[in-house]
Amino acid sequence: MQNENNNQMSFSDLLNTEILANFNTDISLTQISITMLLSFLIGLFIYTLYKRIFSGVLYSKNFNITLVGLSMITSLVIMAIGSNLILSLGMVGALSIVRFRTPIKDPTDLVFLFWALASGIITGAGFYSLAILGSIIVGVVLFVFMKKSKFETPYLFIVSFNGETTEQNIYEQIKKTVNRYDIKQKSVTASETEITFEVRLKEKEPGFVNSITNIQGVENAVLLSYNGDYVQ
Incomplete structure (x- = not known):
């Protein structure tokens, strides 16, 4: 019976060790700089593309700037979550009670909003190649289809x-x-x-x-x- 308890405690300790090992408490200045610079460049790419293919009635520069800020802020949050277990749990709890009330009138705006959010998450997680390649592919697809629909506007x-x-x-x-x-x-x-x-x-x-x-x-x-x- 005592051996079983020791085995259970060993498994629990091992599980806790594996969980804590996934959180890197040290974030180098170089990693922060690269992540922030890349998230800014991807956000700037999203900003330029949105401005280029926008086909609505009123173009909102403030919304477009928000896309850049959202990409950078999200990458900061992901870096912080990845470095601290307590902070990650607190962030999940905080986000669960946040309610976004800003209406999204155009479905295209929603696509760009999630794109900026996703790019920030991927960049903050350190998957730089995925963030760059994914943004290029998404950008090309949106550019082709939006330009085509703009040309065929009724x-x-x-x-x-x-x-x-x-x-x-x-x-x-x-x-x-x-x-x-x-x-x-x-x-x-x-x-x-x-x-x-x-x-x-x-x-x-x-x-x-x-x-x-x-x-x-x-x-x-x-x-x-x-x-x-x-x-x-």
């Missing part, structure tokens, strides 16, 4: 006019200047007709609206950018 084109002849001329002009169009809504009153189109413009078509307003009988024409969700 627009709502609302035109008001009088006369059937005018309507035919509008259709002919739209066919000449857009890649594709769909009629979303058409309303007819005694005084005028209003049609809402979804159009996908050809590259570099700055005179599209003017070409429609120059048609005789057209009273008003408005071109609006939207995200593809249309509610009648």
